[in-house]
Amino acid sequence: MQIPFDQIENVIRTAGLAGQSATSLVNLFQSLKGALKTPEADRDTQIETAVLRLEGEVKNTQLQNDLLQAQLMGLNQEIERRQKAQEELRSYVMHQTEAGWIVYRSPEAEQPDQPPHFICPTCYERGLRSVLQGGENQKRCKPCRETFLFAKPAPVATTANFLRR
Numbered sequence: 001m002q003i004p005f006d007q008i009e010n011v012i013r014t015a016g017l018a019g020q021s022a023t024s025l026v027n028l029f030q031s032l033k034g035a036l037k038t039p040e041a042d043r044d045t046q047i048e049t050a051v052l053r054l055e056g057e058v059k060n061t062q063l064q065n066d067l068l069q070a071q072l073m074g075l076n077q078e079i080e081r082r083q084k085a086q087e088e089l090r091s092y093v094m095h096q097t098e099a100g101w102i103v104y105r106s107p108e109a110e111q112p113d114q115p116p117h118f119i120c121p122t123c124y125e126r127g128l129r130s131v132l133q134g135g136e137n138q139k140r141c142k143p144c145r146e147t148f149l150f151a152k153p154a155p156v157a158t159t160a161n162f163l164r165r
């Protein structure tokens with residue numbers, strides 16, 4: 001009976017580090033089972049039962065661990081992404097347009113790679129960064145379809161103004 005003890009050591013050493021560890025362990029136990037089918041081990045059913053049970057346990061535990069690790073990694077990445085987005089949002093400064101509307105202004109010092117821009121205050125409250133688009137006089141938030149006035153409206157040419165000239 002040849003049990004590959006050096007393989008066992010290797011697998012144990014790499015278990016939990018590589019994603020393929022479950023497969024290697026299963027392969028290892030397949031070869032163990034093969035070794036147990038030699039004539040001198042035929043009577044030793046206790047060993048075979050133990051190996052079978054161990055195989056099942058290792059397979060279950062390892063698969064669950066791999067799954068949990070993947071889920072944990074995904075959750076950590078999502079938390080990191082949200083924290084980064086929140087931090088970025090908090091760096092924006094409240095700003096009043098010439099026309100008297102309140103928006104948020106980009107922090108120029110913290111975003112030297114981005115052009116100066118404004119974001120929607122309604123979306124800001126919801127934790128979203130929505131850059132206002134449009135010309136100098138007015139800009140629009142696409143998600144909430146709100147229009148923000150920036151420049152003061154030009155004086156309307158009334159008859160009184162016309163006569164005063």
Ligand SMILES: [Zn+2]
Binds near residue numbers: 123145
């Ligand atoms: Zn908005």
